[in-house]
Structures are given as structure tokens and as C-alpha cells.
Amino acid sequence: MSDQEIVLQTEGLTKIYRSLFTPVGVKAVDDLNLAVRSGETYSIVGPNGSGKTTTLKILLGLIFPTSGSASIFGKSIADLSVRERIGFLPEDAYLYDCFNGEELLDFYAGLFGFSGRRRKELVEELLSLVGMQANRRVPFRECSKGMRQRLALAQALVNDPDLLILDEPTSGLDPAGRHQMTRLILEMKRRGKTILLCSHFLAEVEEVCDRVGIMYLGRLVGEGTLTELAGEPTEIVITTRGLDAGAAAQLARHPMVLNVEGDVVRLGEADENQLWTVLESIREAGGQVFEVARPRPTLQDVFVRAIGEESK
Numbered sequence: 001m002s003d004q005e006i007v008l009q010t011e012g013l014t015k016i017y018r019s020l021f022t023p024v025g026v027k028a029v030d031d032l033n034l035a036v037r038s039g040e041t042y043s044i045v046g047p048n049g050s051g052k053t054t055t056l057k058i059l060l061g062l063i064f065p066t067s068g069s070a071s072i073f074g075k076s077i078a079d080l081s082v083r084e085r086i087g088f089l090p091e092d093a094y095l096y097d098c099f100n101g102e103e104l105l106d107f108y109a110g111l112f113g114f115s116g117r118r119r120k121e122l123v124e125e126l127l128s129l130v131g132m133q134a135n136r137r138v139p140f141r142e143c144s145k146g147m148r149q150r151l152a153l154a155q156a157l158v159n160d161p162d163l164l165i166l167d168e169p170t171s172g173l174d175p176a177g178r179h180q181m182t183r184l185i186l187e188m189k190r191r192g193k194t195i196l197l198c199s200h201f202l203a204e205v206e207e208v209c210d211r212v213g214i215m216y217l218g219r220l221v222g223e224g225t226l227t228e229l230a231g232e233p234t235e236i237v238i239t240t241r242g243l244d245a246g247a248a249a250q251l252a253r254h255p256m257v258l259n260v261e262g263d264v265v266r267l268g269e270a271d272e273n274q275l276w277t278v279l280e281s282i283r284e285a286g287g288q289v290f291e292v293a294r295p296r297p298t299l300q301d302v303f304v305r306a307i308g309e310e311s312k
């Protein structure tokens with residue numbers, strides 16, 4: 001991984017929140033080392049309170065780290081010029097209720113210095129991108145959560161950012177809303193944007209991200225591609241038909257077989273020959289083989305495993 005490829009990096013990033021009520025402080029982020037490469041979609045996943053939003057806020061310069069450092073596009077996050085290349089979707093995007101989608105985007109296009117025809121075109125492009133052309137004049141107070149979220153994303157895209165930072169982009173959305181948001185994230189990815197998102201919604205993350213960092217109590221407790229995190233399949237699941245109880249009990253004594261539950265026979269790791277002997281035994285016992293699968297652990301399994309090990 002060469003340095004040029006890295007768009008965002010943190011080193012020993014730590015944030016302790018102190019207040020009158022918590023003089024000792026709450027360690028929200030604890031010695032975090034992240035590196036996100038150009039064009040990559042990286043997702044921080046972790047339960048509520050694990051420090052995800054705090055990390056994003058530090059990166060955006062909204063709060064200061066207690067110690068450690070972070071850089072974006074090779075510059076310190078204290079360098080204001082960095083922010084021109086970032087688009088941010090906050091967790092609970094606040095949109096002025098008196099505006100509608102068209103006015104909002106027009107307003108932000110103006111803020112970013114667009115004028116005349118280019119400004120109109122940009123507003124059109126963004127409305128069309130997020131599927132809000134027909135609903136452009138619906139006031140925010142009448143917009144669904146999904147519509148608001150898509151407009152908030154459109155707003156984050158006004159400056160055509162190279163890096164998108166999305167905090168819980170799908171939380172609170174219904175299935176259709178989640179699907180639309182996922183589709184938009186994939187579209188941004190296709191356009192070559194680097195995306196850092198955080199979520200406690202594992203299914204969507206699985207669909208969009210290249211790498212995942214699992215965060216728990218402010219620390220990174222696991223990191224990698226989904227395949228790396230999940231590891232290789234560790235068992236073989238054979239679905240059978242027509243095994244009677246006696247045959248099933250006999251099969252359960254086979255040295256390769258882990259257990260037999262109803263129609264499902266589970267094996268530990270087995271090579272092709274070993275698998276073949278088990279399939280033969282099933283047939284000899286009068287059973288039919290319906291399906292042979294080697295399931296990989298899901299991200300949910302990995303998540304639970306990583307957090308379980310951390311809290312031991």
C-alpha cells in the first residue's frame with residue numbers, strides 16, 4: 001500500500017470527553033489507526049456508543065482529538081483546504097423546514113460559488129441523481145425520512161467531493177429507503193469516490209463496502225475485507241431427504257460428521273474424497289442428497305465473534 005493511495009489516515013487517534021459530571025472523562029476513541037485508500041468504500045461498524053460518530057467528527061474538524069493525528073489527502077485535518085474536497089452526510093441531517101429540495105440545493109450551489117446556468121444544471125443533476133425531480137417542491141416537513149436523507153446526500157454532493165463521509169446513511173429508513181440509499185452509495189463508488197461510512201446496520205455494509213473496521217468501546221477490534229474477516233468456510237452443510245432416524249443416528253457416528261439434525265448433516269472441514277465417502281453413506285442409508293453447501297460466516301457472525309472476544 002503506497003502512501004499516495006491513502007486518502008485518509010489516523011494515527012493513535014484518541015478522544016476523551018470531559019465534563020463537570022465526568023471529570024475522569026469518557027474515552028470515546030482509543031488509539032485508533034485507520035487507513036482508507038483511494039476509491040475504497042470503508043465502513044466502520046460497531047454498536048451504539050463505540051465511538052464512530054466521534055471519529056467522523058474529528059476527521060471533519062468539528063471537534064479536536066485529545067491525542068493522535070489524522071490526515072486527509074496527505075494534509076493535516078487542521079488544514080481548511082481539505083474540507084473543500086469532502087462531502088458529509090450527518091447522522092440526523094437537519095434540513096430547514098421552510099425549504100424544499102430545489103431551494104436547498106440551489107442555496108448550497110450558491111454557497112459553493114455556482115451561478116447562472118451552471119447552478120441550474122447542477123441542481124437538476126442532483127435532483128435527478130437522488131430521484132427527487134418530481135418531488136422537488138415538497139416542503140421538508142412533508143418529506144419522508146427517505147426523501148430527506150436523499151436530499152441531505154445531494155447536499156453533501158454539491159461540491160463534487162472526492163471523499164464522502166456518511167454517518168449511519170441508512171438508519172431510520174424503511175426497506176425501500178434503505179435500498180435507494182444503498183443504490184446511491186454504489187453509484188458514488190462507481191464514480192470513483194472514496195467513501196468512509198459508519199453503521200450499525202450490517203446487511204447494507206456487506207453490500208457496499210470493500211473493507212470493514214469493527215469498532216468497540218473506541219477501539220478497532222477487527223479489520224479487513226469481508227472475506228478476510230469471515231475466513232474460509234469451516235463446515236460443510238448437506239441437506240438430505242429420506243433419512244430415517246436409525247440411518248441418521250448411524251450417520252452421526254461417521255468420523256467426519258459433526259452432527260445430524262433432521263435433514264441436515266454437518267461436516268467439519270473435509271476434502272473431496274472425505275466428502276464423497278459421507279455422501280455415499282447417506283445414499284447407502286437410503287437418503288437422497290439435496291444440497292451441499294459451504295457457508296461462510298456472515299458479517300453478523302464476525303461482528304458478534306470479535307466483540308465477544310473483546311469483552312471476555
Ligand code: ADP
Nearest residue numbers: 017026028046047048049050051052053054055
Ligand atoms: P457511536 O457513533 O458509535 O454511537 P459516539 O461517538 O456517538 O458513538 O459516542 C461514543 C461515546 O462517547 C459514547 O459513550 C458517548 O456517550 C460519548 N459521547 C459522545 N458525544 C459526547 C459528548 N459530546 N460529550 C460527552 N460524551 C460524549
Ligand code: MG
Nearest residue numbers: 052053054091
Ligand atoms: Mg453515531
